[in-house]
Amino acid sequence: MLFNSLEFLIFLPLVFLLYWYVFGKRIWLQNLFVIVVSYIFYGWWDWRFLFLIAFTTGCSYLSGVAIGHYRTHGSASIAKAFSIGNVVVNLAILGVFKYYNFFAESLQTLLQSFNCQLDYPTLNVILPVGISFYTFQALSYSIDVYRDKIKPTKDVLAFFAFVCFFPQLVAGPIERASNLLPQFQKKRTFDYSTSVDGCRQMLWGFFKKVAIADNCALYANMAFDNYSEAGSLSLLLGAFFFTFQIYGDFSGYSSIAIGCAKLFGIKLLPNFRVPYFSRDIAEFWKRWHISLNKWFVDYVYIPLGGSRVSKPKIVRNIFAIFLLSGLWHGANWTYVTWGLYHACLFLPLILLNKNHKYAGGFREDKWYPTLKESLNMLVTFVLVMIGWIIFRATSVTQAVEYIARLFSFKKGAGTEVVFTDSLWLIIVILIALIVEWCNRNAEHEFSKVIQRPFVRNLVYFLLIAAIYVSFMKNIEDDTTFIYFQF
Secondary structure (H helix, E strand, O other): OOOOOHHHHHHHHHHHHHHHHOOOOOHHHHHHHHHHHHHHHHHOOOOOHHHHHHHHHHHHHHHHHHHHHHHHOOOHHHHHHHHHHHHHHHHHHHHHHHHHHHHHHHHHHHHHHOOOOOOOOOOOOOOOOOHHHHHHHHHHHHHHHHOOOOOOOOOHHHHHHHHHOHHHOOOOOOOOHHHHHHHHOOOOOOOHHHHHHHHHHHHHHHHHHHHHHHHHHHHHHHHHHOOOOOOHHHHHHHHHHHHHHHHHHHHHHHHHHHHHHHHOOOOOOOOOOOHHHOOOHHHHHHHOOHHHHHHHHHHHHOOOOOOOOOHHHHHHHHHHHHHHHHHHHOOOHHHHHHHHHHHHHHHHHHHOOOOOOOOOOOOOOOOOOOHHHHHHHHHHHHHHHHHHHHHHOOOHHHHHHHHHHHOOOOOOOOHHHHHHHOHHHHHHHHHHHHHHHHOOOOOOOOOOOOOOHHHHHHHHHHHHHHHHHHHHHOOOOOOOOHHHHO
């Protein structure tokens, strides 16, 4: 079920009312209800996916219980075996559904280049929606139990609710058990102010997704589909619009998910913090898809030694996490190349110990950045935008040709028409950036409440109107969230 669908418009209020007024008297009833509606939400795409998420959840739950049991009884090796076993089983499932065909076809192509003909069978399988998100969430639990960072739970309903909680099930944030699981182990009570803030955050999320991302997609697709004939200005606009398409799409989902969770008394961790105001690549990765980046840092980078090893090993560790990040996004060499591209940008900062230069965030006493900060933001934005060209391209060859033609400064047919037709969207994006800058240090990008009721209601009306107009305009197009395929 899509957030930006009429089904969800009916689903959410109905679930909200039943959750608080029918199933709100007992914790176990609330959790059972969360599991049922979450499985309905997830099974709306394909009911067969439910068996997979149930298996992943069950394996992680049982492994957690087993790890806790054998750790208590002094059998550390058996506890380690259960932890490794759960990781292997879940990654094997992810590998079969997401990566088997990619590696089989890549190996076959490599062998053919040496005149070696070996045919590897491919699998005709559908990639389950959100499999990378809930798999990583379940894995983090069993790993943290083994590391003794959290205690294993025997509350099966709370654990299943933790893994399948529908707002963040298919596109994150990737929650840690230490934050989310305890919230399902205690009774939730309705809080009006939190729910209102959640609705406001959802409204901003819908605006970013429907009014910005879906409209940007039209122009981005136009540029990438016709890149071989388009002029440099059209290609620049195409890259610019995809940069805000993927941000509006993914951060929009996160805002909707986090805001929606507040309606049910659940607090999810932030996943984006105004990433396009970053002053270097290191800061960008602290502000973009925060939950995934922290996952790779905690479970890959630090176990490999982090930054407290020799320089060659630091280089290895950086390339390892960015390579895995690229692969996590999809079985395509463009994602791998995109990951390696960012590794090359990030590496000089960490080798020079400048990766924490902007760890303190933005100053509250200044309404605008300094000239130096503005230039750093612009350079970082351009570097990120070039990376998004690689990410969006269907092949590495297309990415190289797109970038080469972009910097060729050639004219193409229809450049001026595309520019004038999309000027209104550029203005909308700039307005959204101003709003986000004003909330740069707040809990979310639409945190600050406008005090005057008339102005506040007018802003809400304009946002809803923009969402409605954009929704009706693009109703025939594919407006699925980009990260559903990851």
